[in-house]
Amino acid sequence: xxxxxxxxxxxxxxxxxxxxxxxxxxxxxxxxxxxxxxxxxxxxxxxxxxxxxxxxxxxxxxxxxxxxxxxxxxxxxxxxxxxxxxxxxxxxxxxxxxxxxxxxxxxxxxxxxxxxxxxxxxxxxxxxxxxxxxxxxxxxxxxxxxxxxxxxxxxxxxxxxxxxxxxxxxxxxxxxxxxxxxxxxxxxxxxxxxxxxxxxxxxxxxxxxxxxxxxxxxxxxxxxxxxxxxxxxxxxxxxxxxxxxxxxxxxxxxxxxxxxxxxxxxxxxxxxxxxxxxxxxxxxxxxxxxxxxxxxxxxxxxxxxxxxxxxxxxxxxxxxxxxxxxxxxxxxxxxxx
Numbered sequence: 001x002x003x004x005x006x007x008x009x010x011x012x013x014x015x016x017x018x019x020x021x022x023x024x025x026x027x028x029x030x031x032x033x034x035x036x037x038x039x040x041x042x043x044x045x046x047x048x049x050x051x052x053x054x055x056x057x058x059x060x061x062x063x064x065x066x067x068x069x070x071x072x073x074x075x076x077x078x079x080x081x082x083x084x085x086x087x088x089x090x091x092x093x094x095x096x097x098x099x100x101x102x103x104x105x106x107x108x109x110x111x112x113x114x115x116x117x118x119x120x121x122x123x124x125x126x127x128x129x130x131x132x133x134x135x136x137x138x139x140x141x142x143x144x145x146x147x148x149x150x151x152x153x154x155x156x157x158x159x160x161x162x163x164x165x166x167x168x169x170x171x172x173x174x175x176x177x178x179x180x181x182x183x184x185x186x187x188x189x190x191x192x193x194x195x196x197x198x199x200x201x202x203x204x205x206x207x208x209x210x211x212x213x214x215x216x217x218x219x220x221x222x223x224x225x226x227x228x229x230x231x232x233x234x235x236x237x238x239x240x241x242x243x244x245x246x247x248x249x250x251x252x253x254x255x256x257x258x259x260x261x262x263x264x265x266x267x268x269x270x271x272x273x274x275x276x277x278x279x280x281x282x283x284x285x286x287x288x289x290x291x292x293x294x295x296x297x298x299x300x301x302x303x304x305x306x307x308x309x310x311x312x313x314x315x316x317x318x319x320x321x322x323x324x325x326x327x328x329x330x331x332x333x334x335x336x337x
Contacts (some may be wrong), residue, residue, distance in 0.1 A: 046265035060122040100136045101243040119185040183295040197272040201254035203238040206247040213253035232256040259295040280332040310335040
């Protein structure tokens with residue numbers, strides 16, 4: 001992967017919901033009408049955030065259009081069009097992709113049987129799971145796991161998903177050894193008990209415009225006195241670049257809160273529950289995030305830890321533009337059982 005593409009992987013994207021459109025029908029053709037009422041725009045964002053959260057937590061449940069439109073308080077007809085406008089996918093496409101991609105991560109990283117994985121991610125049986133998986137990745141779940149000696153390498157997985165060959169064993173060993181050296185030289189790794197953390201966030205899909213999401217968040221937070229030298233910027237990953245196309249990875253652009261706040265509907269509130277975490281502390285350039293994350297997961301596996309079904313996240317301690325070498329001082333967090 002080129003340096004340009006590596007850099008792209010850690011420069012994320014926001015759906016600018018100020019551009020949400022209401023869709024009407026005229027002469028049997030769909031036309032877009034820009035919503036100018038800020039309260040309506042914010043309300044739409046709030047509803048879609050609820051939908052994302054519900055889908056994340058209920059991949060084994062009823063995620064039909066009728067059910068999800070109820071969660072969003074839209075009619076099914078209207079929700080279908082709003083959701084596709086925001087995500088670029090129909091609800092069915094989005095849900096099926098989430099099920100397949102999350103099940104692929106389980107295949108790679110969890111000691112579960114294929115039947116357990118199929119059940120956990122809402123497939124009727126092994127056969128339907130295997131068919132859907134093969135259609136998406138071009139191979140069966142079992143072969144996917146066997147063919148993935150490079151499962152610690154995001155780069156190779158992204159390439160293999162696009163039809164390129166998996167690296168041979170010698171190349172895999174080289175990748176692993178390089179990652180071990182990288183982590184030893186660049187990371188301080190600790191196991192920490194972390195308290196509950198409350199956050200305000202703006203939901204972001206893809207990698208192109210994450211900066212815009214943070215700008216929206218900061219614009220809201222500044223007049224409330226929430227932005228100062230002690231404010232911690234956070235990024236939560238809801239998808240993995242290992243199995244999700246870069247322009248579809250969903251993230252939450254966030255700040256840690258130290259007091260209760262009132263939010264408008266454009267800004268979401270969430271929390272990270274207390275627990276035990278692997279914390280990797282880095283001082284790295286923008287093009288070094290991928291190998292840092294991959295190396296940290298390798299360290300986790302090599303040391304016998306198991307991640308739980310919580311989203312990994314980063315806490316930033318500086319503005320990389322103010323660093324003499326343009327580096328980020330950042331802690332990576334993986335929750336473990």
